[in-house]
Amino acid sequence: MKISAKLGLLEKEKADLLVVNLFEGVKKPPRLRSGQAAEATGSVDRALGGLISKLILSENFQGEEGETLIFHTHGQIPAQKVLIVGLGKEKDFNLDSVRQAAGISLQKAAEFSAQKVVSILHGAGVGGLNPQESAQALCEGALLASYRFLKYKNQKERKEAFKKQLKEFLILQKDKADLAKVKKGILQGQIFAKATLLVRDLVNEPSSHYTPVHLKKEAQTLSKKNHQISVKVFDQRKLKSMGAGGLLGVAKGSEEPAYLIHLHYKPQGAKTKIALVGKGITFDTGGISLKPSEKMEQMKIDMAGAGTILGVFSALPKLRPKVEVHGVIATCENMPSGRALKPGDIVHSLSGKTIEIFNTDAEGRVILADALTYAQKQNPNFILDLATLTGACLVALGEQIAGAMGNNPEFMKKLQVASKEVGEKIWELPLPKEYQEGVKSDIADLKNIPPTRFAGAIMGGLFLQEFVGKTPWIHLDIAGPVFAEKPFSTYIPQGGTGFGVRTILRFLEKF
Numbered sequence: 001m002k003i004s005a006k007l008g009l010l011e012k013e014k015a016d017l018l019v020v021n022l023f024e025g026v027k028k029p030p031r032l033r034s035g036q037a038a039e040a041t042g043s044v045d046r047a048l049g050g051l052i053s054k055l056i057l058s059e060n061f062q063g064e065e066g067e068t069l070i071f072h073t074h075g076q077i078p079a080q081k082v083l084i085v086g087l088g089k090e091k092d093f094n095l096d097s098v099r100q101a102a103g104i105s106l107q108k109a110a111e112f113s114a115q116k117v118v119s120i121l122h123g124a125g126v127g128g129l130n131p132q133e134s135a136q137a138l139c140e141g142a143l144l145a146s147y148r149f150l151k152y153k154n155q156k157e158r159k160e161a162f163k164k165q166l167k168e169f170l171i172l173q174k175d176k177a178d179l180a181k182v183k184k185g186i187l188q189g190q191i192f193a194k195a196t197l198l199v200r201d202l203v204n205e206p207s208s209h210y211t212p213v214h215l216k217k218e219a220q221t222l223s224k225k226n227h228q229i230s231v232k233v234f235d236q237r238k239l240k241s242m243g244a245g246g247l248l249g250v251a252k253g254s255e256e257p258a259y260l261i262h263l264h265y266k267p268q269g270a271k272t273k274i275a276l277v278g279k280g281i282t283f284d285t286g287g288i289s290l291k292p293s294e295k296m297e298q299m300k301i302d303m304a305g306a307g308t309i310l311g312v313f314s315a316l317p318k319l320r321p322k323v324e325v326h327g328v329i330a331t332c333e334n335m336p337s338g339r340a341l342k343p344g345d346i347v348h349s350l351s352g353k354t355i356e357i358f359n360t361d362a363e364g365r366v367i368l369a370d371a372l373t374y375a376q377k378q379n380p381n382f383i384l385d386l387a388t389l390t391g392a393c394l395v396a397l398g399e400q401i402a403g404a405m406g407n408n409p410e411f412m413k414k415l416q417v418a419s420k421e422v423g424e425k426i427w428e429l430p431l432p433k434e435y436q437e438g439v440k441s442d443i444a445d446l447k448n449i450p451p452t453r454f455a456g457a458i459m460g461g462l463f464l465q466e467f468v469g470k471t472p473w474i475h476l477d478i479a480g481p482v483f484a485e486k487p488f489s490t491y492i493p494q495g496g497t498g499f500g501v502r503t504i505l506r507f508l509e510k511f
């Protein structure tokens with residue numbers, strides 16, 4: 001899909017679908033109020049002889065968020081159909097309302113296989129949003145909403161889907177002064193969305209087609225394509241000589257070899273060094289502490305943390321934030337077999353600390369122990385780890401919210417702001433020192449789970465904290481939001497969501 005912006009009037013532009021908007025409670029599209037979005041709906045209304053105003057009354061259109069009204073213009077203006085999108089209450093309006101509105105436009109366009117959509121820039125006028133940010137959000141919403149994972153469908157179905165797909169999304173801009181900003185926003189939106197879609201693809205891949213070696217190759221490809229990114233790969237032999245017994249221990253039950261992958265991006269003049277650490281279990285059966293079979297197929301998503309890091313790195317050469325970024329991925333499969341780790345076993349982690357394995361299904365924290373130790377050795381100013389770590393986090397926060405735990409309020413605040421701006425939800429959970437005892441073992445330094453089922457997400461965080469020393473650190477438990485069993489919203493369809501990529505990119509941009 002081509003997304004672009006140009007100067008022009010909505011009522012003069014040819015389109016299969018023309019998208020305008022209304023805030024909740026507006027009975028007549030404004031004429032005189034300042035603000036170009038409102039004016040734009042008003043001028044389409046006037047070009048249609050007041051049809052929109054009439055429809056608002058006759059169809060009882062309230063303008064609630066997500067409400068839509070679509071009608072044929074029968075040649076009164078060049079656009080074939082007009083879609084009015086409700087933006088909800090003006091006071092609640094934000095960048096995510098723009099993404100949602102873009103998502104709705106794409107959904108409606110798909111219903112009649114529209115090829116060209118022309119859209120108003122939601123919120124840049126009355127909504128009070130900055131035109132660049134609004135354009136970025138519109139672009140993100142449109143690209144993210146149009147995603148489908150069709151790789152394993154037959155060719156006929158894929159061809160059909162392609163034919164029906166929207167080809168052009170054009171943002172019309174009346175104001176010459178803002179056009180450059182809108183174009184910049186579109187470029188940024190494309191970078192953010194493309195990186196997110198890459199992660200969706202990786203998460204949607206089944207484990208039969210996506211094993212640790214594929215994550216390794218993806219990282220190497222990124223480095224080959226971009227001279228700004230370097231990559232180092234530690235294979236099983238090297239991991240053994242390093243003493244990465246956590247990762248090697250979990251990998252023992254699988255036929256597939258484990259890897260520790262180290263990506264590095266270092267722009268000139270960077271003052272801050274950030275390490276991103278990702279869990280890359282390409283399939284989690286639970287190991288000898290085998291999971292029940294119901295929904296086990298979803299455990300192909302257990303590499304989403306690693307995928308998110310690859311997504312972020314794919315965007316860095318284009319985004320060019322002024323911050324040095326290290327990406328550390330620990331990847332293997334968690335399988336039961338004659339060679340697998342057994343409950344009661346002890347592994348020697350890279351940090352030197354020994355870990356007693358009480359449950360082989362709590363494998364994420366064991367491989368991350370080594371990845372965090374490795375990341376810490378790069379002397380970063382901040383470590384952010386991403387992991388589909390616990391089902392307990394889903395119980396606590398539901399499927400759309402990630403749990404955030406850490407040791408540094410300043411970075412936590414920064415991350416929360418970034419996540420809010422991109423419309424991804426995170427919620428802080430505490431790491432109380434009173435619970436720390438739960439991860440101490442009688443016969444080793446640590447055990448991977450406490451004797452209680454309570455505070456499962458927090459216990460995961462407390463275990464990881466043992467491997468970051470005093471480095472400012474945040475652990476994001478993304479078990480819920482990286483996969484949507486049913487669509488989360490108009491621009492987050494079923495399947496892998498790519499959650500986290502846009503938050504991190506936004507976060508990195510702030511340095």
Ligand code: BES
Nearest residue numbers: 284359361362388389390391392449479
């Ligand atoms: N990969 C799972 C966590 C998970 C659950 C991710 C649901 C995505 C959706 C993790 O390795 C795991 O199995 N955790 C256990 C920990 C328990 C044994 C303490 C869990 O959550 O049950």
Ligand code: ZN
Nearest residue numbers: 284361362363
């Ligand atoms: Zn597990």
Ligand code: ZN
Nearest residue numbers: 281284302364
């Ligand atoms: Zn897991």
